[in-house]
Amino acid sequence: MALVRKTNEVPAVDLSDGQTVVGATKQLLLGPAEGAPTFAVRLFTLTPGGHTPQHSHPFEHGVVVLAGQGELVTPEAVHPLAPSTAAYVAPAEKHQFRNTGSEPFRFLCVVPRHVEE
Amino acid sequence: MALVRKTNEVPAVDLSDGQTVVGATKQLLLGPAEGAPTFAVRLFTLTPGGHTPQHSHPFEHGVVVLAGQGELVTPEAVHPLAPSTAAYVAPAEKHQFRNTGSEPFRFLCVVPRHVEE
Numbered sequence: 337m338a339l340v341r342k343t344n345e346v347p348a349v350d351l352s353d354g355q356t357v358v359g360a361t362k363q364l365l366l367g368p369a370e371g372a373p374t375f376a377v378r379l380f381t382l383t384p385g386g387h388t389p390q391h392s393h394p395f396e397h398g399v400v401v402l403a404g405q406g407e408l409v410t411p412e413a414v415h416p417l418a419p420s421t422a423a424y425v426a427p428a429e430k431h432q433f434r435n436t437g438s439e440p441f442r443f444l445c446v447v448p449r450h451v452e453e
Numbered sequence: 454m455a456l457v458r459k460t461n462e463v464p465a466v467d468l469s470d471g472q473t474v475v476g477a478t479k480q481l482l483l484g485p486a487e488g489a490p491t492f493a494v495r496l497f498t499l500t501p502g503g504h505t506p507q508h509s510h511p512f513e514h515g516v517v518v519l520a521g522q523g524e525l526v527t528p529e530a531v532h533p534l535a536p537s538t539a540a541y542v543a544p545a546e547k548h549q550f551r552n553t554g555s556e557p558f559r560f561l562c563v564v565p566r567h568v569e570e
Contacts, residue, residue: 340532415457422482
């Protein structure tokens, strides 16, 4: 049966370790708990100065920016990110998301379901 | 390699047939053309009064509303949709998206990759 929820009602998990990850939370909007068979949809929020780790993994990211200003850092380039921007990170590609603005930087990040299992 | 694009630079495909689908366009933000192995991310825009078909299919939808006011109609309920709302439509579930406001109603809709192949 269809499920509808406000994103601000979804618990936010603090990912920060103070070193590789700073000022970052994740909300799992849709995924295995809803029975989604293929993918999971997460909402990340980075505080000003916040960032995700510089890392890579065997799965891809599908990203759509919702609010704020940031960048996607890869070995090849620094890509500015702003609302109404979509980004794709391929499997095994090194990447990091950074908030470059003064407001929260928020983006959706879709991954294969198994990542959230 | 990472790909970044503004959503307004992605071609919009008119889905309208004047009957089952009215005032609806789709933009394929990320999918098979980018090499995405698992899922595709689409952006739908419904004009005021616009709607998608009442239909069902064997695959699921992961939806996040970006702008405007609308509703998700299923056999069980009419779910209001507004920005910062997420929705899940299960495989084989009958559903329709409708714009109930006076501005464009815009939502992301994630599907398994094969849907866009």
